Amino acid sequence: MSGCLFIGLFGHGVWIFKIEFGNWALDFVGLLLSLPYIKVIKLLKYFKMFSSQLVQTDYQMLTLLKRCKTLRTLTQLHTQLIKTGLENDPFLTGNLILHCAINITNAVPYAHSILHYFPNPTAFMYNTLIRGYVESDHPCNALITFNEMRRNRMSHIVCLDSFTFAFVLKAVANMRSWDSGVQVHCLGIVYGLDMHIYVGTTLISMYAECGWIKEARKVFDEMLAPNVVAWNAMITGCIRCCDVEGAEMLYRRMDVKDLVSSNVMLDGFMKSGEVEVAKRMFFEEMDVKDDVSWSTMIVGFSHNGCFGEALDLFVELHRVGLRPNEVSLTGVLSVCAQSGAFEFGKIVHCYIEKCGFVWIRSVNNALLDTYSKCGNIDMARLVFERMPGFKSIVSWTTMVAGLAMQGYGDEALKLFHQMEDSGIKPDGITFISILYACSHAGLIEDGCRYFSMMKNDYGIEPTYEHYGCMVDLYGRAGDLQKAYKFITQMPIKPNAVIWRTLLGACSIHGNVELAEEVQLRLSELDPSDSGDHVLLSNIYAVAGKWKDVATVRKSMTSQGLTKTPGWSMIEVDKIMYSFVAGEKDNEVTKEAYTKLKEIMSRLRVEAGYASEVIGSVLHDIEDEEKEDSLVTHSEKLALAFGMSRLCDGSVIRIVKNLRVCKDCHTVMKLVSNVFGIEIVLRDRSRFHSFRNGSCSCKDYW
DNA sequence: CTAGGGTTAG
Numbered sequence: 001m002s003g004c005l006f007i008g009l010f011g012h013g014v015w016i017f018k019i020e021f022g023n024w025a026l027d028f029v030g031l032l033l034s035l036p037y038i039k040v041i042k043l044l045k046y047f048k049m050f051s052s053q054l055v056q057t058d059y060q061m062l063t064l065l066k067r068c069k070t071l072r073t074l075t076q077l078h079t080q081l082i083k084t085g086l087e088n089d090p091f092l093t094g095n096l097i098l099h100c101a102i103n104i105t106n107a108v109p110y111a112h113s114i115l116h117y118f119p120n121p122t123a124f125m126y127n128t129l130i131r132g133y134v135e136s137d138h139p140c141n142a143l144i145t146f147n148e149m150r151r152n153r154m155s156h157i158v159c160l161d162s163f164t165f166a167f168v169l170k171a172v173a174n175m176r177s178w179d180s181g182v183q184v185h186c187l188g189i190v191y192g193l194d195m196h197i198y199v200g201t202t203l204i205s206m207y208a209e210c211g212w213i214k215e216a217r218k219v220f221d222e223m224l225a226p227n228v229v230a231w232n233a234m235i236t237g238c239i240r241c242c243d244v245e246g247a248e249m250l251y252r253r254m255d256v257k258d259l260v261s262s263n264v265m266l267d268g269f270m271k272s273g274e275v276e277v278a279k280r281m282f283f284e285e286m287d288v289k290d291d292v293s294w295s296t297m298i299v300g301f302s303h304n305g306c307f308g309e310a311l312d313l314f315v316e317l318h319r320v321g322l323r324p325n326e327v328s329l330t331g332v333l334s335v336c337a338q339s340g341a342f343e344f345g346k347i348v349h350c351y352i353e354k355c356g357f358v359w360i361r362s363v364n365n366a367l368l369d370t371y372s373k374c375g376n377i378d379m380a381r382l383v384f385e386r387m388p389g390f391k392s393i394v395s396w397t398t399m400v401a402g403l404a405m406q407g408y409g410d411e412a413l414k415l416f417h418q419m420e421d422s423g424i425k426p427d428g429i430t431f432i433s434i435l436y437a438c439s440h441a442g443l444i445e446d447g448c449r450y451f452s453m454m455k456n457d458y459g460i461e462p463t464y465e466h467y468g469c470m471v472d473l474y475g476r477a478g479d480l481q482k483a484y485k486f487i488t489q490m491p492i493k494p495n496a497v498i499w500r501t502l503l504g505a506c507s508i509h510g511n512v513e514l515a516e517e518v519q520l521r522l523s524e525l526d527p528s529d530s531g532d533h534v535l536l537s538n539i540y541a542v543a544g545k546w547k548d549v550a551t552v553r554k555s556m557t558s559q560g561l562t563k564t565p566g567w568s569m570i571e572v573d574k575i576m577y578s579f580v581a582g583e584k585d586n587e588v589t590k591e592a593y594t595k596l597k598e599i600m601s602r603l604r605v606e607a608g609y610a611s612e613v614i615g616s617v618l619h620d621i622e623d624e625e626k627e628d629s630l631v632t633h634s635e636k637l638a639l640a641f642g643m644s645r646l647c648d649g650s651v652i653r654i655v656k657n658l659r660v661c662k663d664c665h666t667v668m669k670l671v672s673n674v675f676g677i678e679i680v681l682r683d684r685s686r687f688h689s690f691r692n693g694s695c696s697c698k699d700y701w
Numbered sequence: 702c703t704a705g706g707g708t709t710a711g
Contacts, residue, residue, distance in 0.1 A: 259707085
């Protein structure tokens with residue numbers, strides 16, 4: 001109260017005074033108020049001279065404080081404060097809490113203890129502490145602190161302000177707990193702070209984050225004078241709730257647009273899959289672009305599977321003289337991971353080491369994922385072990401998933417226990433990796449145990465993906481009846497993906513009868529998925545039921561469904577080459593075919609290979625079908641091309657978008673033996689490492 | 702000495 005009056009009376013000069021001495025100076029205000037204006041100014045001058053020593057100590061302390069990088073050095077400084085009797089200085093203690101809660105990792109509880117022992121904590125201290133909890137692992141502590149603050153307010157110690165509400169609302173948004181959000185909103189109204197522009201903007205973000213777009217819109221519409229930031233928050237909210245059209249309408253209505261608005265729209269178009277709109281109408285038209293615009297585009301391309309465009313833009317970014325930031329780096333690494341661009345990934349890794357990005361966790365996690373998805377588990381392990389600072393849940397889960405994909409089921413489970421020991425709590429995605437590890441390594445009992453552990457010990461509600469893993473676990477192992485029973489007993493209605501998983505298992509184990517029943521369910525849920533029809537027709541083909549094959553294919557044609565074209569990619573000299581089955585009219589493919597011919601004849605002579613497709617079984621299929629079955633799969637072409645181009649001793653790494661077929665799998669095994677080379681093939685479901693005539697999947701995939 | 706809107710890995 002006195003502070004407000006003081007500022008009101010003397011304006012600017014006093015404001016400087018306040019900055020220099022902090023809240024601590026307010027104690028003097030009450031004394032000064034009773035004196036005439038001129039005398040106050042004089043007094044102030046004397047006071048400044050007199051207290052310059054003190055100010056000196058304050059600044060020294062502040063400088064020291066900023067140098068503290070760890071909790072250890074900070075506690076030393078705290079001790080120093082206590083020894084010199086400065087511990088009751090609200091300005092210094094406030095800064096101590098700020099530094100502790102914001103700049104030092106995992107030190108928020110310590111900050112809280114400082115506040116706890118401070119006789120009359122200021123609003124600044126509370127606000128800072130709440131702010132610290134927002135980004136912590138437990139944002140709910142922000143709410144607890146908020147309530148503590150309110151209790152103290154009852155005894156007239158602190159006053160809630162707009163900062164308080166802004167931070168608390170952010171915590172609520174991070175927790176996605178809309179009921180607390182509504183409560184805090186109500187309190188904001190009680191305190192008359194809901195119309196504050198900062199609080200209002202945070203309210204919009206909070207509601208949108210929790211999926212309450214209507215409420216967000218209401219706050220926005222009721223704002224007296226929404227500024228650009230508020231508009232941007234509203235547009236972002238629409239995009240979060242998948243309403244790109246609404247976002248675009250708002251964007252067009254804006255009087256003042258800044259760069260952020262355009263970046264939000266870029267992201268919106270990318271998220272809704274409108275890559276061309278983002279590129280042509282926005283990115284290329286923008287007068288001013290910053291690093292966020294570039295990273296948004298690279299990440300957007302990556303999410304939409306436009307790998308070539310993402311890499312081009314990354315190179316372009318260099319060409320125009322800009323430097324990639326951590327976000328564009330994670331984006332480009334994600335492209336390498338998805339496409340298996342191992343060599344390109346290694347170059348990005350060098351850059352990361354050289355430019356000091358190794359300290360950023362998100363970059364490290366992306367790097368880990370890249371090596372793991374490029375089939376180089378040793379490099380992935382290295383990145384994981386050398387990761388600076390603590391390993392986040394993403395780091396652990398990525399490593400577990402990587403091991404699982406390569407078939408190291410036991411090691412994946414061991415790592416999971418290490419993660420628990422290190423105090424990191426697994427979440428739903430961690431369990432997907434664990435269940436995946438179990439199903440791909442044939443660890444059925446373990447899988448069941450982890451599934452119940454997830455529900456009972458961790459209270460994680462299984463999603464479709466978890467159920468899918470379980471169906472896969474039973475199905476892959478050949479217990480189709482158990483898999484079927486599991487589906488019928490699921491507490492949620494099984495979706496197409498679940499049934500599709502069972503269909504896949506039917507295909508592995510050649511169960512025509514169950515496959516037909518599953519197909520019936522699928523035709524109700526998702527009749528237009530060409531993959532299902534292809535799978536069913538393959539099951540018929542293996543069983544020799546050629547008439548049924550023809551029926552399925554005919555019904556596909558009449559529905560206008562076409563088979564998803566299979567592609568395979570291989571990297572040679574940092575260039576990605578992609579092969580599509582049946583394509584013949586370019587030099588690269590011709591080269592691949594020539595080499596393949598040579599390879600296959602050597603396999604026939606030296607390993608007695610005979611194609612599983614060519615033979616008597618084919619005479620029942622129509623001509624078109626025959627041709628389709630005889631078309632060389634893309635992975636064989638990629639293999640041949642790699643063998644023709646890559647030097648001896650290098651590993652052949654191929655990425656395929658669909659699952660590898662049995663014939664290609666056999667060919668790869670034989671090639672690894674006859675030619676003495678190593679092949680790493682990543683298909684849609686897992687990794688296959690071929691060496692000395694056998695595969696790491698032990699023919700279990 | 703604090704604040705609201707944009708891109709980040711599993």
